[in-house]
Amino acid sequence: MSSCWRSSEQGVVSSEQASGGQSLGGIVRPWPQTGREEMEIDMAQLGVINYNWPGYDLEGFAARASEIGYTSCELQIGDIWAGEGEHAEQRAEDVRRLFEKHGMQISAVEAGNDFLQADPEELEAQIRRYRRVCEVVPHTGTDIVRSDGGWNRGDQVPQDQWDGMMLEAFQHCAEFLEELDVRIALDNHGVTTNDGDWQLSLIERVGSERLGVNLDTMNYLWYGHALDRIDHFYEILAPHVFHTHFKDGKGSRENYKGAALGEGDIHLDHAVACLRKAGYDGAWTAEYEGPEAEGGVGYEKCYKWLQTNVPV
Structure with a gap:
C-alpha cells in the first residue's frame, strides 16, 4: 500500500512571519547585511521558473x-552573476x-554546477565556483541553491565513477x-541524478540536513521510469524536499512531450499529497x-492548476 494518499482535497498551510527577517520554506532567517530594516512578509508561494519564456527579458x-x-x-545564477567581477552581491540585491x-x-x-569532471583540478574549480554561488545566493532573499549533479559533457567520465565523484563533491560542499x-x-x-532511490542514498551518505531535493515531477518519466515507480520516489523523497518543479507531460526521451499541469500523465495529485503529508511549506x-510558451499561455494554465490543487 502506498505510504501517501491520492486526494484532490485542498487545505491551507500558513507560514510563520517575522519582522526583520524572511520566511522561506517555513524557516525564518535574518536577511544578509544589506541595510534592510523594514518587515518582510512571506506570501503564499505559487511559483514559476524563469525558463521557457520566449521574448521576455x-x-x-x-x-x-x-x-x-x-x-x-x-x-x-546567470540572471544574477556571470561568474566574474566583485559586485555579485550588489547585483543579487538589485535583482x-x-x-x-x-x-x-x-x-x-x-547554480549551474557540473561535478562530473575527468580532470581533478576542474572538479576542484567547480567546487570553488559553487562556494562562490552559495555566497551570492542569500542576497537574493533565499537560502536554496537548486543544483545538478553533473553532465559528463564529452562522455569523459565512466558511468561507474559518477556516484563516487558526485558524493565527494557534495561532501565538500556540505562543509560550508x-x-x-x-x-x-x-x-x-x-x-x-534521475533516480529517487539514488537521491535518497546520496542524502543519507552525505549526512547533512542542508542537502535535500528539488522534486521535478516530470523528469523521472522523461528518464524512463514507470509511473508507479515515480510515485514511490515522491513518497520516499517528500520529507527531504526543499523546492519543487511541478511539471507535466507524456512519454520518455525522444518521445517526450511537455504539457500544462493536469494535461499529461504525471500523478500530480499524488505528489501534492506526499508533500502535504511531509509538511512541505516551500x-x-x-x-x-x-x-504554448509564447506569451506565457502555458504558464497561465499551470497557474490555474496550482491555484486549484495546491494548499496555499
Whole structure:
C-alpha cells in the first residue's frame, strides 16, 4: 500500500512571519547585511521558473509572471552573476528588489554546477565556483541553491565513477553550507541524478540536513521510469524536499512531450499529497515545456492548476 494518499482535497498551510527577517520554506532567517530594516512578509508561494519564456527579458518575465498571479520564482545564477567581477552581491540585491517591485520573492537560484569532471583540478574549480554561488545566493532573499549533479559533457567520465565523484563533491560542499546559511536542493535532472532511490542514498551518505531535493515531477518519466515507480520516489523523497518543479507531460526521451499541469500523465495529485503529508511549506513552482510558451499561455494554465490543487 502506498505510504501517501491520492486526494484532490485542498487545505491551507500558513507560514510563520517575522519582522526583520524572511520566511522561506517555513524557516525564518535574518536577511544578509544589506541595510534592510523594514518587515518582510512571506506570501503564499505559487511559483514559476524563469525558463521557457520566449521574448521576455528578466523584468518582462517578472511583470508577466506577476500579472498571471505567481508570487515567487526560481532564477538561474546567470540572471544574477556571470561568474566574474566583485559586485555579485550588489547585483543579487538589485535583482531581489526588481522582483519585489512586482510583488514576487525569489524561491531558489539554480547554480549551474557540473561535478562530473575527468580532470581533478576542474572538479576542484567547480567546487570553488559553487562556494562562490552559495555566497551570492542569500542576497537574493533565499537560502536554496537548486543544483545538478553533473553532465559528463564529452562522455569523459565512466558511468561507474559518477556516484563516487558526485558524493565527494557534495561532501565538500556540505562543509560550508552552515557557514553560508544555504541549503542544496538536488534536482533529478538529465541522466545522472534521475533516480529517487539514488537521491535518497546520496542524502543519507552525505549526512547533512542542508542537502535535500528539488522534486521535478516530470523528469523521472522523461528518464524512463514507470509511473508507479515515480510515485514511490515522491513518497520516499517528500520529507527531504526543499523546492519543487511541478511539471507535466507524456512519454520518455525522444518521445517526450511537455504539457500544462493536469494535461499529461504525471500523478500530480499524488505528489501534492506526499508533500502535504511531509509538511512541505516551500514554493510550489511551475515549469512548462509544452507548445504554448509564447506569451506565457502555458504558464497561465499551470497557474490555474496550482491555484486549484495546491494548499496555499
